[in-house]
Amino acid sequence: MKINVQMPKAIKLGIKIKNENHMIICGLSFLTVIIFITLLGPFIVPNDPLSANMSERLASPSVTYPLGTDHMGRCIFSRLVIGAQATLGITGLVVASVVMIGIPIGLVTGYIGGRIDSVIMRLVDGLLALPEFILAITIAGFLGPSLINLMISIVFVKWIGYTRVVRGIVILERNKDYVSAAKVSGSSNWKIIRRHLLPQIISPVLVLAALDIGKVILIISSLSYLGLGAQPPAPEWGAMLNDGRPYFQTVPELMIYPGLAIFFVVLSFNLIGEGLRDKLDVKRH
Amino acid sequence: MLFIIRKRLFQLFIVLLVLSIFTFTLMKLAPGDPVLTILNADEMLVTEEDQAKLRSDLGFDQPLYVQYGKWMLNLAQLDLGKSYMTGKPVWDELMERLQITIELTTFALFIMISIAIPLGVLAAINAGRWPDQVSRILALIGASIPNFWLGLILIYLFTFKLQILPSSGIGSYSHIILPAFTLGFTFAVVYARLLRAGLLQSMSEDFILAGRARGLKEWRILWIHAFRAAILPVITVFGLSIGSFLGGAVVVEILFSWPGLGSLAVEAIFNRDYPVIQGYVLLTGIFVVIVNLLVDLSYYVIDPRINRKEEAL
Numbered sequence: 001m002k003i004n005v006q007m008p009k010a011i012k013l014g015i016k017i018k019n020e021n022h023m024i025i026c027g028l029s030f031l032t033v034i035i036f037i038t039l040l041g042p043f044i045v046p047n048d049p050l051s052a053n054m055s056e057r058l059a060s061p062s063v064t065y066p067l068g069t070d071h072m073g074r075c076i077f078s079r080l081v082i083g084a085q086a087t088l089g090i091t092g093l094v095v096a097s098v099v100m101i102g103i104p105i106g107l108v109t110g111y112i113g114g115r116i117d118s119v120i121m122r123l124v125d126g127l128l129a130l131p132e133f134i135l136a137i138t139i140a141g142f143l144g145p146s147l148i149n150l151m152i153s154i155v156f157v158k159w160i161g162y163t164r165v166v167r168g169i170v171i172l173e174r175n176k177d178y179v180s181a182a183k184v185s186g187s188s189n190w191k192i193i194r195r196h197l198l199p200q201i202i203s204p205v206l207v208l209a210a211l212d213i214g215k216v217i218l219i220i221s222s223l224s225y226l227g228l229g230a231q232p233p234a235p236e237w238g239a240m241l242n243d244g245r246p247y248f249q250t251v252p253e254l255m256i257y258p259g260l261a262i263f264f265v266v267l268s269f270n271l272i273g274e275g276l277r278d279k280l281d282v283k284r285h
Numbered sequence: 286m287l288f289i290i291r292k293r294l295f296q297l298f299i300v301l302l303v304l305s306i307f308t309f310t311l312m313k314l315a316p317g318d319p320v321l322t323i324l325n326a327d328e329m330l331v332t333e334e335d336q337a338k339l340r341s342d343l344g345f346d347q348p349l350y351v352q353y354g355k356w357m358l359n360l361a362q363l364d365l366g367k368s369y370m371t372g373k374p375v376w377d378e379l380m381e382r383l384q385i386t387i388e389l390t391t392f393a394l395f396i397m398i399s400i401a402i403p404l405g406v407l408a409a410i411n412a413g414r415w416p417d418q419v420s421r422i423l424a425l426i427g428a429s430i431p432n433f434w435l436g437l438i439l440i441y442l443f444t445f446k447l448q449i450l451p452s453s454g455i456g457s458y459s460h461i462i463l464p465a466f467t468l469g470f471t472f473a474v475v476y477a478r479l480l481r482a483g484l485l486q487s488m489s490e491d492f493i494l495a496g497r498a499r500g501l502k503e504w505r506i507l508w509i510h511a512f513r514a515a516i517l518p519v520i521t522v523f524g525l526s527i528g529s530f531l532g533g534a535v536v537v538e539i540l541f542s543w544p545g546l547g548s549l550a551v552e553a554i555f556n557r558d559y560p561v562i563q564g565y566v567l568l569t570g571i572f573v574v575i576v577n578l579l580v581d582l583s584y585y586v587i588d589p590r591i592n593r594k595e596e597a598l
Contacts, residue, residue, distance in 0.1 A: 125296065126303025130570050131528025134550075137535065138566055141554030142311040218431050222536050225433050226551060241434065248437065249445050259434035267429035274425075 020278045027271030034265055038084040045082060047075035070240075070254055071247050079235035080261055086236040087265070090151055091216050095209055097155045102162025103205065107193050109163070110170030121167070124160050132157040136219060140228040147236075150229040154219055158212065165208055166201050173200050203280040210273030214266040221262050237262050293578040297571065304570045305360065308563040309353055315559065320345065365567070366560040370553075375564040378549065383568070385455065386545030390534055392461050393468035400473035401519075405480025406507070409515075412485060420477050427474035432533050436467035436540045453542035464541040468533050472526070476519050483515030490514070517588055524580030528573050 037044070061068045068076055109117040127135065139153035173179060174197070182192050223229040224238030232243060237258040244254030320339050340346050344355060359366065365375035408420035443463060444452040451460050487493065488511050496506045535547030542548070546565060553561035 122299055123303055126300045127307065130304060130566060131530075131532040131573065133529065133532025134535065134566070134569055137532075137550070137554065138308070138562060139311065141550075141562060142315040142559075144315075145555075214429060221431050222433060225431075226536065226539060228554070238431075241437070245437075248441065252441050255434070255437050255441075259431065259437065262431050262434065263429055266431075267425065270425060270429050 020275045023271045023275035024279070027268040027273075027275060030264060030268035031272065034084065034268065035088075037081060038088055041081045041085055045075070045078035047078045068251075068253060070244060071251075074233075076253070076257055079240060080237070080257055083235040083237050083240060083258070084261065084265075086147075086230060086234065087217060087220065087238075087262070090147065090220055091213055094151055094154050094158070094216050094220075095213055098158040098162060098212075099205065099209060101155070102159040103166050103201065105159070106163040106166025107170055107197060107201075110167035111174055111189065111193055111197065113171070113174075117167075121164075124163065128160060133219060133222070137223065137226065137228060140223060145228045145231065147230050147234070150220065150223050154216060158216070161212070162205065162208065165204055169201050169204060170197055173197055203276075207273060207277045207280060210269055210276055212273075214269040214273065217262060217266050217269070289581045290578065293574065293581065297574045297578075300570050300574050301567065304567055305357060306353075308566050309356065312559045312563065313349065315557070360567075365564040368553075368561050369558045370556050370561075375560045378561065379546065379564050379568055382544065382546045382549045385543065386534060386538070386547065388455075389461065389464055389468070389538070389543055389545055390530065392465035393530075393534075396465050396469035397473040397476065400470065401476040401480060404474070404477035405519075406484065406512075408477060408481040409484035409488075410507075412481070417481070420474070420481065423474040424478045427471040430471065432467055432471050433536045433540050435470065436463070436537060439463050439467060440541075455543060464537050464543055467540070468530070468537045471533070472530060476523070479519045479522055480515055483518050484511055487511045487514035513587060517584065520580055520583055520587070524577045527576045528569075531569055531572070 070076055070079070105120075109120050130138075135157045136150075136153045139156055140149050143149035143152065179192060179196055182196055187195070220229060221236075221238030221241070224236050225242045227242060230236035230239040232239060240258040241255050244251070244258070248255045320336055320343070337346075344352055347355075356366075363376050365379070367373065368375055368378060371378065404420050404423070408417045411417050440452040440463065443450040449459075450463050452463065454460055484507075488507075492514075493506055493511055496510050501510075531547075534545070535550060537543065538545045538547035539551055546568070550562060550565040552558070553565065
């Protein structure tokens with residue numbers, strides 16, 4: 001029962017570096033395949049993802065329907081491929097908006113500091129006491145179930161994390177000598193933020209975003225599963241799982257495929273995110 | 286210690302204030318008229334008089350700040366209003382469902398701990414070898430799998446194929462196993478990694494060397510001395526992620542038809558039963574702050590070094 005911690009540094013480091021690279025490469029290759037399929041989607045799907053064919057409902061895989069059909073006789077494969085566009089597109093938009101909102105607010109509040117900063121942060125802390133998933137279902141619930149409202153609610157919940165991370169770094173950096181030096185040599189505040197502070201936050205934000213994409217996909221699919229996201233008949237993975245629920249005792253494929261799709265996409269982003277975190281040596285926030 | 290309690294109580298106050306303003310604003314912004322919802326205007330004929338009467342009964346004809354003030358006054362007396370749907374006081378309904386949710390989460394926590402601790406310790410003892418790799422892969426899976434999908438697969442296996450566990454409802458212990466495992470598993474594998482990291486770090490500290498020098502048995506060093514220091518970061522992260530735990534509980538409750546708080550909240554969302562949603566949001570907020578207070582306090586019990594540091598200041 002002895003814990004081996006006296007491993008030589010070099011060996012430990014060697015294993016670590018290898019692992020990080022493996023994770024990133026693994027994640028990137030998964031992702032490349034997924035993005036490739038998503039972009040080519042409209043050209044490779046054999047059937048219209050929305051066209052129902054009641055005489056072919058719950059059919060087994062065949063040449064026409066590579067993965068069979070769902071309870072409405074729609075091609076599962078086509079729905080999965082087109083659904084990737086919905087899931088990845090929404091996620092990309094959400095993460096991009098979150099970064100665009102979170103970074104500037106964090107930079108400015110952190111740099112200015114003082115009363116405005118503490119008031120904003122107090123308010124944010126109050127909201128953060130609420131679990132982000134619960135906050136998201138509450139907003140989505142109040143606004144009414146729809147894809148747009150789902151996106152609004154996730155952006156509303158997620159920017160806070162970025163603001164906090166960016167603000168934390170800016171507060172650490174703004175009193176360092178190089179910032180003072182820039183100030184003394186006559187740089188404007190705007191220039192200091194842009195030229196000196198912005199580069200400091202890029203790698204933490206990159207890691208946070210990579211790890212967050214997976215979480216956002218999970219939130220979107222959970223909310224869609226609850227019926228608060230994509231509305232039928234739109235092919236979205238979470239909504240597909242919800243649709244297939246009544247039939248999954250007899251046709252488990254209806255839930256296995258969309259679930260696997262979500263799992264692999266999230267997995268590849270997590271691999272990239274964790275690999276990057278170790279590689280860039282960013283602490284958890 | 287008192288400082289921490291005071292700080293957290295102040296935070297609780299801020300949280301309540303922010304959440305109350307937040308839910309109150311949302312309620313006013315929400316599309317659809319609750320008066321028409323209550324009167325079931327889609328299916329019944331509703332006269333203007335009926336509407337006006339209900340509106341003034343509910344106080345909706347007064348200015349917003351008056352409505353907010355009244356609402357806060359009632360809140361201070363634990364009166365969250367009445368559910369639009371059932372007409373029962375929201376507070377009573379929340380408390381009724383809370384019990385059922387607590388049952389589920391306690392059991393899920395129990396499952397989580399009984400997976401996380403052995404897995405984390407095994408991974409730490411065998412750092413770099415296969416048990417470590419297994420726990421690493423499990424953690425990746427746990428972080429990437431949608432928990433409702435994990436639940437669906439478990440239902441398929443244990444309810445439909447093996448037919449040994451029920452997939453929905455409450456009542457016996459067999460009902461609680463699947464939902465609790467679904468909720469606990471994804472957290473357990475992540476905490477196992479944290480515990481492993483903590484153990485590896487604490488095993489390299491001086492007090493472990495001192496223990497070895499005094500000739501303590503290796504299991505004692507591991508389970509009592511190293512473990513105690515390693516469990517702190519795990520508890521911290523648990524406090525921070527209690528929110529995700531409650532969020533996960535919502536999905537799990539829906540999936541397994543578990544009639545707890547989460548189900549209540551989702552039903553309320555679909556019924557536009559705003560007082561219930563508000564009550565749920567406030568209750569969850571309070572709960573999260575209180576758990577974090579307990580987490581802060583547990584540091585003093587687990588790690589006596591913290592108290593000494595504070596005294597030295």
